[in-house]
Amino acid sequence: MMQSQQQQQQDPCESERKLRNDCDLSRGYCPHPKFATCWMDYPFGELSFEDFFNNATFSQEETFYSYGLNGERSNVAIDSSVHFYMGRCYTVRPLMDMKRVSKSVGYSLMLEHNIFTSVSDVDLASGAGWHIFLHDKRENFTEINMKGSGRVEYVFAGINEQIEIKLQSQYFSNVETHKETCSRKEGYSDIKCGEICIWQDLSDESDCSGPWMHDMNLEPCNDSDSMRNLIKNYKEVYESDDDYECNCMSPCESRIFTTYIQSRKPFYQPEPRTLLYIYYTTKLISMIEERPSYDTTQFIADVGGSLGFLLGLSVLGIIGILEHLTLFFCGDCIRRLQLKNEEKNISKSPEDGESQTSVETLDINDVYTVEKAQLGKY
Incomplete structure (x- = not known):
């Protein structure tokens, strides 16, 4: 969340927390950094962009008067980021899962706006927020x-x-395919990936980076011309409705929130403050899971069912057919392998081979037929 740009255009010289007087830098004509007057007299190399942007925006203490989840500040974490057009943004993330749903256990945020109050007849508070x-x-x-x-x-x-x-929230789970890949990496953000892609292209084109382009390899712009050229190119991308070509995968799992304004009413306070309650009213979550309508398992089942219906085949029948086909095409090879194994076994056991061969035998008639002359008398 961030303060609207209406506030930033009211009086840029009223902040007392500048490292140096911004009115002297821009001669009092710098309603927003997108204008060239902000960079004509900027002391490049003397005042860092980080200090300039940090001191030109409001800190967390100046933004949040009170905050909490389930009534406790320790249940949330707040971090900030600086952007060129929108200024400083604060992101509030939960540190615990809530088991109940009601207004009392949701987010409660009281924001304090630093609008400049004027004594003129112009209502500067109109449109600010x-x-x-x-x-x-x-x-x-x-x-x-x-x-x-x-x-x-x-x-x-x-x-x-x-x-x-x-x-109300909806949970989406997508299926990764060869043509459409997605990322299941923890903490992956395709939106952040696209932003870094745009930053890198613009930095390469201008040969320098801006103060809102974090973690870029190029050095920050060090003169007015390079900064104005970078801002001009960035403005074209920001105001364009066309999709920027970046090779960023979509997340496989994503969550979409739907908001409903339960009530919107005046909040009377001496200071310009805003009170927000953000909460669930039901534990029901819509889950949409993407699945392939026709996968490999279904294809095999359909083929097997069709063959069984048309040919009257069963699993045992198919096994028998495969066995006969194997013997038909590979029978000679199998027999040669069997004979080879038998010869190998015989060569390894010579005693067994000898025991299987018989000596030459005599005819029984030769054994018991003797010449009469050789028989003794009695």
């Missing part, structure tokens, strides 16, 4: 791809307003 984006806790805010993403809900909350937001 907070941009609230609701998305999966694994995602991070990116100002380029958020507007084209179907997984992000947006709510605008004005100052001096109390809003109750009811949440």
